[in-house]
Amino acid sequence: MSIAYLNGIFIKPDEPAIPIDERGHQFGDGIYEVMRFYNGKPFMLDEHLDRLFQSASAIRLKLQQDREALKQIIYELVNRSGMTNLDVYIQITRGIASRNHLFPDCPVSIAMTAKPFREIPAEAREEGASGMLHPDERWENCYIKSLNLLPNILAKQAAYEQGCLEAILVRNGQVTEGTSSNVYMVKQSTIFTTPLSKHILSGITRIAVKAIAEDLAIPFVERYFTPDELLQADEVFVTSTTLEIMPIVRFDGDRQILDGKPGPIANALYDRFKRITE
Template identity: 60%
Template sequence: MALAYFNGKIIGIDEPVIPIDERGHQFGDGVYEVIRFYQGKPFMMKEHLERLYKSAKAIKLEIGKEQEELETIMLQLVEKSGLADADLYMQATRGIAPRNHLFPTCPASISITVKPARELSQDVRTQGVKVALLPDERWQNCYIKSLNLLPNILAKQEAFEQGCFEAVLVREGIITEGSSTNVFIVKEGRVQTAPLSNHILAGITRMAVKEVAEELKVPFIEKSFTPEELFQADEVFLTSTTSEVLAVTNADDCQIGDGRPGSLTMQLHKGFRQKTR
């Protein structure tokens, strides 16, 4: 069953708990992570938590719990839920205090939810997805996994209204990432994705795919690319915790490759799934 946690107490998923003056609610003043559990085991939890604390440090947020303590809480919550395959969402905010832009002197607020893992349909896996290229209108510090996701939401919604699965974002003529994914192209057997910078999130699945590529002896290039290079790629794919490795077969009504998920994309997804076991 789905469960939640709020500041030390395990609660029902639908139980109302967030006070009006909670700073995540008022300002989006916080950071978050999504961790996938496969057969009751967390995938790359250490890497997720390291990124969480890095994001918190970037916004000067003291989470108030050591990484090991937070990990224990998460594992206990998933075990109590009884879910084998689960999506765990965790966020830390600057706490509960009267609305004021300046930092309050109060403890951080921590909330967690555990829900059944969202699985993409087999049709989506075998057919690939369509994406729309849209302007990257986000702030300059996208490496922080912040609660401030309104530009991402607007881009995702615009893509959805165009009949697309995802928005691929373009900043100054260069593709950065998706609204909730990292973006890769394949050309002549080489995998390419944008280099890490303040303009993209250092994806955990991205990290796993890099490891899989190295194991397969596939060149993995961290180099910026343009929309034109994406349109002319042999294959395109997205990565994220919930989508794993997902083929793109159409971008802005332009067919990618032969219009089917590419063989290297499928190999990388197979290798990724092996890692989750």
């Protein structure tokens, strides 16, 4: 069953719990992570916690709990849920204090939810998804997994209204990433993806894909590329914790990537990914 946690108490996800003067609610003053459990085991939990603590440091958010204390809460939440295949969302804010832009002197607020993950239908992966190009209108520090997601939401909604799974963001003529995913193109059997910088999030699935590519002897190159290069690629795919590895086979409704079908490299990566997570 779905279950939630807030500052030491386990509750139902739809139970009223957040005071009005919560800084995540008032300012988006916080960070978050989402991690997946497969068959009762967390996937790359330490890497997720590394990124969580990096984000906390970047916004000067002082956590009272260390990683082992957070792990204990996560595992208890999962055990209480009774589920084996699930997503755990962690949200940490600067706390509950009267509205004031300055940092308050109060404990941080930690919320978590455990919910069954939404598995992508096999036929959707076999057919591939649609994407659209969209201006990257976000702030400069996208490497922080912060609660400030309004530009992502607007771009994702625009993609949805065009019948697309994801909006691929473009900044200064270069592809950065998706609204909630990292982006890759394949050309001449080589994988290309945008280099890590302040302008993109260091995806955890990206780490896994890079390791799988190296294991399969598929060249993996981190360099910038343009929207035109993307549209002329042999394959395009995106990755995230919830999407895993998803081929993008067309843009803007009718612009096909090569033959409009998922390619062999994305399929090989996903096959190996599934074996790892199973």
